[in-house]
Amino acid sequence: MLDGSSLIGGQSVRGEDLFQAVDPSTGQLIAPEFAGVGAAEVARACALADEAFHSYRETDPETRARFLETIADNIEALGDTLIERVMAESGLPRARLEGERGRTCGQLRLFASVVRSGDWLGVRVDTALPERKPLPRPDIRLRKIAIGPVAVFGASNFPLAFSVAGGDTGSALAAGCPVVVKGHPAHPGTGELVGRAIRDAVKACGLHEGVFSLLQGTTTALGGGLVADPRIKAVGFTGSRGGGLALVKIAAERAEPIPVYAEMSSVNPVVLFPAALAARAEALAEGFVGSLTMGAGQFCTNPGILLALEGPDLDSFVEVATRTLTPLAPSTMLTPGIHSAYEKGVDAFAQHHGVETLARGAESSGPHCARGALFATTAAEFVADPALSHEVFGSSSILVRCKDMAEVAKVLEGLEGQLTATLQMDEADVELARPLLPILEQRAGRVLANGWPTGVEVSHAMVHGGPYPATSDGRTTSVGTLAIERFLRPVSYQNLPDALLPQALKAANPLGVQRLIDGKTELGTR
Missing domain, CATH: 3.40.605.10 (Aldehyde Dehydrogenase; Chain A, domain 1)
Incomplete structure (x- = not known):
């Protein structure tokens, strides 16, 4: 008990x-x-x-x-x-x-x-x-x-x-x-x-x-x-x-x-490239809404910003995303305070003169529930107002419509540090994506392709961090x-007798750990 x-x-x-x-x-x-x-x-x-x-x-x-x-x-x-x-x-x-x-x-x-x-x-x-x-x-x-x-x-x-x-x-x-x-x-x-x-x-x-x-x-x-x-x-x-x-x-x-x-804090930008949108706009829209609304959007890697070039393929994406999001029942948020902060953030977007409300999820029948929200703006409006890039913790995202890849790059260059950045791309998009990679490496701790950022694998190669304000230490x-x-720091031991050395540093290597000896790797026996 x-x-x-x-x-x-x-x-x-x-x-x-x-x-x-x-x-x-x-x-x-x-x-x-x-x-x-x-x-x-x-x-x-x-x-x-x-x-x-x-x-x-x-x-x-x-x-x-x-x-x-x-x-x-x-x-x-x-x-x-x-x-x-x-x-x-x-x-x-x-x-x-x-x-x-x-x-x-x-x-x-x-x-x-x-x-x-x-x-x-x-x-x-x-x-x-x-x-x-x-x-x-x-x-x-x-x-x-x-x-x-x-x-x-x-x-x-x-x-x-x-x-x-x-x-x-x-x-x-x-x-x-x-x-x-x-x-x-x-x-x-x-x-x-x-x-x-x-x-x-x-x-x-x-x-x-x-x-x-x-x-x-x-x-x-x-x-x-x-x-x-x-x-x-x-x-x-x-x-x-x-x-x-x-x-x-x-x-x-x-x-x-x-x-x-x-x-x-992170808004985890997603770039929707032209060939990918042309080939699979419907699947991308459905995958995006699933990632956005999972767990009421209460993930630090939630896709809070979408960037794409204006055109009919983007219009198709928006149509499917709107159709998918609108009937979704809202999910309970973790605390009353988190729910209140979410509602304030969504209301600020909805009332912004340069922002269009594309879709809201279904009305709630219970307390502290988050209705999904999808907004849109232009690259010019987004760059002009830093508040549009601030995190709204929950199932809210804003689509930034760009005229060309130069505008996409400009938006990305103006973002704060992020946990993730995502490229939704096909083979024909590779050359468009190439010049964005140096920008994204400087903005994010994890760059991924053809997935959604929600879901962090616990593994040896994973980085769940990023430049400020995603984290206080992006290293x-x-x-x-x-x-x-x-939670470690290095200590050097100079000319200590073997009897005083820690186990890992003794000549016989009793712990059997891997060691770098005079610049050459000595494999351990563990």
Whole structure:
């Protein structure tokens, strides 16, 4: 049974900030009552994480990998208890959430395999050259180590995969960093269930209790205090631009500034090329509407901007898209606040003098539902008003009609940083697409062809990041195995005796990891 607690190490703790989750499909409060914590509990959780850091960062790869796998096993063991709670707190359907649970557990197990491989250690060895002239070279060995306790903020739109045991938590734990999670107040029951699964895994694997804590509450002071605590060394965040920048500011103003890896805002432009439109306008329109309205459009990779050349093929696309979108029943949004923000954004587009409303989805019969929205404008109007390129979080998109490819390029050049950019193209469009690629590489973390941006594969080559404001640091990713790099830093060891070297750097390579020896790759035995 849920008791409305925060989890600080091995203890359940209640504070004084009383709140309850809301079922967005009905607007009704959901039991139990949660008691959010304050500054004292933040300090306690961070102190425990700091105590746990030195032992946890040096756990052997097998112990750490088994810990990640145990978390996944424990989450799966929650069964329907977890799924039904998430459904109540998010309004999301069972199938979506069962898939998200699979993704959550899958990425934990993927990071377990990364930990076992040892490649994340990035071992390099420059052997001594005592006879080198004019000066000898010392023996220099490098490995990557965990940076310290990490603060993770749960996201509203993925209550499992980007939350308490999501990608930020999984990658930080894989790197050897204790984690203090600030749970999202929209789904505190989900957070408590998953938090208990992690806490039980900590105990089962014999780790220090401070490896994981979960702080519940609704106040901005709670999150701000967590980022400001000097024992926290990095932050993982998925949410609004305003929220992310507030945390970046707090982190930058500390006595010791720390990195904030914040995923914040993206409209994910899609270019519809002429040959593709001529060949398959109907299929493209149907695929676009499916991507736009999936999950009420509450995906950070939702296709918020379409660009295409004016003409009869584009008219055919618009006709099918309008016909497909208009009868679609609206879906429940995650929270009343998200729904209100969506309605304001859509209304602003609808009232804009240079914007045409092409289609709206069917009227809603319940609260907090998002009617799909498709708008259109010209390239000149779009470039003239930066507000038209701002994200409206939900199933809203704007078509930018362009006279020629020069206008397409001009629109793309004026966009802010994005998570994705998509090319819907056929073979005859290749030469038209070629000059856009350098622009898109500078604007987006992922460039894809002939797909829709919703859906992010958890893999080794995936980048889910991008230039500001898609993220606060476009050099990283929050999805995929490369995410572990955010929570590591390199350390060189010069002329240390073998007896003092870390296991990964010893001459005998007892961990059997891959190493770069004098610039040549030495394959490991793991």
